[in-house]
Amino acid sequence: MTVSSTNTKKSYSGNGTLSVFAYDFKITAASELTVLTRLDSTGVETTETLNTNYIVDGIDSASGGNVTFKFNTGTPSDANFSTTDFRPQSGETVVIKRVLPLTQITDYTPNDPFPAEVHEAALDKLTNLHQQQQEEIDRSFKFAETDAGTASIPVASVRASKYLGFDTDGNVVAVEGTTSDITVSTYGASLVDDADASAARTTLGLGSVATLSSIPTANITDNAVTAAKLNISGNGTSGQAVTSDGDGSFSYTNLTFAGRLINIQSFTASGTYTPNASALQALVHVQGAGGGGGGADSDSDDNQGGVGSGGNGGGYIQSAFIDVSAGSYSSTITIGAKGAGGSNAAGAAGADSVYNDGTISLTAKGGAGGTVASDKTAPDVARAPDSAANTVSNHTPILNIGSNPGENGTIMEATGGSNFSSAGKGGNSFFGYGGRGGKARDTSSTTEYAGGDSVGFGSGGGGSATRGAVDGTQFTGGDGTAGIVIIYEYT
Numbered sequence: 430m431t432v433s434s435t436n437t438k439k440s441y442s443g444n445g446t447l448s449v450f451a452y453d454f455k456i457t458a459a460s461e462l463t464v465l466t467r468l469d470s471t472g473v474e475t476t477e478t479l480n481t482n483y484i485v486d487g488i489d490s491a492s493g494g495n496v497t498f499k500f501n502t503g504t505p506s507d508a509n510f511s512t513t514d515f516r517p518q519s520g521e522t523v524v525i526k527r528v529l530p531l532t533q534i535t536d537y538t539p540n541d542p543f544p545a546e547v548h549e550a551a552l553d554k555l556t557n558l559h560q561q562q563q564e565e566i567d568r569s570f571k572f573a574e575t576d577a578g579t580a581s582i583p584v585a586s587v588r589a590s591k592y593l594g595f596d597t598d599g600n601v602v603a604v605e606g607t608t609s610d611i612t613v614s615t616y617g618a619s620l621v622d623d624a625d626a627s628a629a630r631t632t633l634g635l636g637s638v639a640t641l642s643s644i645p646t647a648n649i650t651d652n653a654v655t656a657a658k659l660n661i662s663g664n665g666t667s668g669q670a671v672t673s674d675g676d677g678s679f680s681y682t683n684l685t686f687a688g689r690l691i692n693i694q695s696f697t698a699s700g701t702y703t704p705n706a707s708a709l710q711a712l713v714h715v716q717g718a719g720g721g722g723g724g725a726d727s728d729s730d731d732n733q734g735g736v737g738s739g740g741n742g743g744g745y746i747q748s749a750f751i752d753v754s755a756g757s758y759s760s761t762i763t764i765g766a767k768g769a770g771g772s773n774a775a776g777a778a779g780a781d782s783v784y785n786d787g788t789i790s791l792t793a794k795g796g797a798g799g800t801v802a803s804d805k806t807a808p809d810v811a812r813a814p815d816s817a818a819n820t821v822s823n824h825t826p827i828l829n830i831g832s833n834p835g836e837n838g839t840i841m842e843a844t845g846g847s848n849f850s851s852a853g854k855g856g857n858s859f860f861g862y863g864g865r866g867g868k869a870r871d872t873s874s875t876t877e878y879a880g881g882d883s884v885g886f887g888s889g890g891g892g893s894a895t896r897g898a899v900d901g902t903q904f905t906g907g908d909g910t911a912g913i914v915i916i917y918e919y920t
Contacts, residue, residue: 443517717743718765721776722880722906723799737892739835741796742856770906782912811838852892861885864907880907
């Protein structure tokens with residue numbers, strides 16, 4: 430056969446599962462393969478044992494065959510069965526290499542016909558041996574093709590215990606000095622030969638100072654930093670720092686920065702407030718939930734209209750500073766749920782938001798739901814509910830703003846199908862805007878509207894509008910938004 434492939438070696442990565450690894454070159458005996466595994470983390474190579482660790486197939490096949498590692502297949506009759514798992518693991522590299530014996534075993538009998546197959550097999554082996562040796566040459570150090578002359582390693586007696594190096598002409602030489610010597614300065618040598626860090630610190634003149642958490646006064650006596658040297662009178666008090674006065678003199682300054690904002694906690698769901706470990710005071714902002722907008726019904730008469738008022742925005746409280754410095758301090762936070770818009774009914778009220786630490790209680794009222802005027806002739810009004818006052822116990826807040834009423838809804842014309850109704854906008858809050866009010870107008874338009882949902886936190890939903898039997902469609906009021914509690918923490 431011809432030898433068209435130059436492959437003599439295959440390499441794979443193990444994973445602990447694969448047991449079969451292919452080779453794509455011809456061998457005439459299993460012993461012509463050398464199988465190695467290398468542990469990638471250390472580079473240690475192990476030559477595996479044929480028939481103990483692995484078996485080989487594909488003998489005499491021009492396309493090669495497989496190396497199969499043995500493991501417990503569960504069937505003792507399997508050719509690759511073993512009670513020991515020899516499969517390459519993750520982090521191992523498998524190398525399959527053809528290694529032929531350096532022998533010539535072809536014998537020609539005189540006067541016999543020319544043995545073409547035997548002759549070709551001998552040539553194949555020679556070619557494979559050349560490939561085998563070339564693979565080893567390729568892994569060797571080689572001089573550049575443009576280098577002139579030859580180079581040789583000095584004899585053993587000359588190179589013993591010395592470094593391999595190159596002279597000024599680039600020739601290989603044994604470098605002067607033994608492997609136990611490194612050319613360094615006298616000072617460098619005195620540091621390199623130190624047995625441990627302690628000895629090195631001594632050489633460097635550091636002694637034990639390098640390991641100290643603080644330097645004793647005795648170690649800096651000659652250059653001691655004193656108040657007198659800094660032009661400061663007295664010793665100051667504990668916790669003070671030395672600062673420049675800007676004229677070359679210094680003074681003691683307190684480092685207590687009272688009132689510095691250090692953290693903000695926001696609650697959009699009920700829970701427990703626990704102060705930051707460094708917090709001393711807190712400003713608390715409590716916003717009640719907004720009410721839903723009123724939802725007008727679908728009127729049955731062309732001469733009637735329907736309209737809803739906007740839902741009220743929730744009340745708002747901003748506390749004065751509250752002492753939260755106690756290590757066990759906590760407060761219960763309740764977040765008011767939004768009021769839903771009405772459907773052929775008044776809107777639902779928003780719920781209260783509460784801050785309560787057991788002594789101080791801050792209750793921001795939820796906004797009332799919008800009202801409804803349905804099946805009404807013009808003029809008529811759906812009046813927004815009155816504002817509701819917040820509740821505060823054992824505290825005087827900075828701001829205490831009751832719920833903010835939404836806008837009234839108005840039926841301005843309802844005659845012979847020429848209807849015009851304008852629903853009320855939801856009430857704003859400290860942290861949000863009320864939803865828009867719906868509008869329904871004349872017979873040529875289909876602009877009956879539901880109320881708009883509010884945005885942000887604690888604002889009311891807009892009311893809806895209808896225009897009688899012209900369209901006969903019912904629209905709901907807009908939803909309010911839930912409350913919120915925001916706590917600003919200070920030192």
